[in-house]
Structure formats: structure tokens, C-alpha cells
Amino acid sequence: MKNNLKVERAIKNITQEELAKQIGVTRQAINSIELNKFVPSTILALKLSRFFDKPVNELFYLEETD
Numbered sequence: 001m002k003n004n005l006k007v008e009r010a011i012k013n014i015t016q017e018e019l020a021k022q023i024g025v026t027r028q029a030i031n032s033i034e035l036n037k038f039v040p041s042t043i044l045a046l047k048l049s050r051f052f053d054k055p056v057n058e059l060f061y062l063e064e065t066d
Contacts, residue, residue, distance in 0.1 A: 003060045006034045008052045023047045 009019055016030040025044065032038035040048065040060075049056045 001039060001060055001062055001066055002036060003033060005030070005048065005059060008054065008059065012052070019051070023051055 005019075009016070014022075015027075016034070017027045020027045020030045023044070024047070029038065029040075029044075033040055045056050045060060048059055052059060
């Protein structure tokens with residue numbers, strides 16, 4: 001699974017730390033998600049979706065190998 005979090009953060013001009021505080025996780029969690037090292041829970045994905053005002057499938061998407 002891949003994601004567009006880094007791009008969406010850039011559009012909003014916010015840091016990983018700022019995003020983490022807004023949704024209640026650590027900066028390291030955001031970094032791990034952006035690097036595709038951690039797959040977020042459904043709740044976390046929905047919080048990110050709400051924060052960016054985007055459907056979950058616009059933030060996260062499957063690769064052909066998934």
C-alpha cells in the first residue's frame with residue numbers, strides 16, 4: 001500500500017509534527033506511514049481522511065502486488 005500523505009502535507013504546508021499533534025499520534029508514526037513502513041489502523045486512516053478532507057482511498061491506495 002502506498003500513500004499521498006507527504007504531498008497532502010505539502011499542500012497544507014504543515015510539518016509531520018503539526019499533523020501528528022492534530023490527529024493525536026507521534027511524529028514518528030507519521031514518518032513511518034509516509035515511508036510505507038507502517039500501515040495505519042482504520043481509525044487513524046479515517047482521522048487523516050477527515051483532517052485532509054479527502055476520501056481514504058485518495059490518501060491510501062493499493063499497489064498491484066498488494
